[in-house]
Amino acid sequence: MTALTKNTPRTRVGIGQRFRDPVAATTRIFAGAMVALNATGFAVKAAPSATRIRGVALDEADNSAGAAGDVAVDIERGPFLVANDTTNPVTRAHIGGTVYVVDDTTVGSSATGTIAAGKCLDVTPEGVVVEIL
Structure with missing residues (x-):
């Protein structure tokens, strides 16, 4: 070109x-x-x-x-509410940090053996708000 x-x-x-x-x-x-x-x-x-x-x-x-x-x-892409992992849960201390794929509907706080899902924007009783970029 x-x-x-x-x-x-x-x-x-x-x-x-x-x-x-x-x-x-x-x-x-x-x-x-x-x-x-x-x-x-x-x-x-x-x-x-x-x-x-x-x-x-x-x-x-x-x-x-x-x-x-x-x-x-x-x-x-953008912010979505997804489930929070029960084994390695995302807490309010993770807001602003990276969260990681557990499965196609769940994120967790552990980076071991997985890929980044995105940035944690919020943690609520309903789940985790993740900005997928």
Whole structure:
């Protein structure tokens, strides 16, 4: 590619918070699940073994019978309320710090053997408010 030599409109994608990712083979992601990317860049349910967090699924994406990329999932980044781990719970002392993926609906305070879910914004009786970036 060469540098621009004239005005060129850009397509804005939402407010930079919504994306559409191809889903990994034989994978089903439920609406509301935290979504991560695997090593090859395909969407999977968030799990400690994933490569990096991506966002939260807006709708179900069922690629359980398909090859990688046969189905896509719409995800959104931003603050979401998720469950708090009972083994390594997030406390008010963690507000402002990083919290970590336990599964596709739960975060905890331990970084051991997992990936970052995002920044803890609040801890409530209902769960943890995590900003997924």
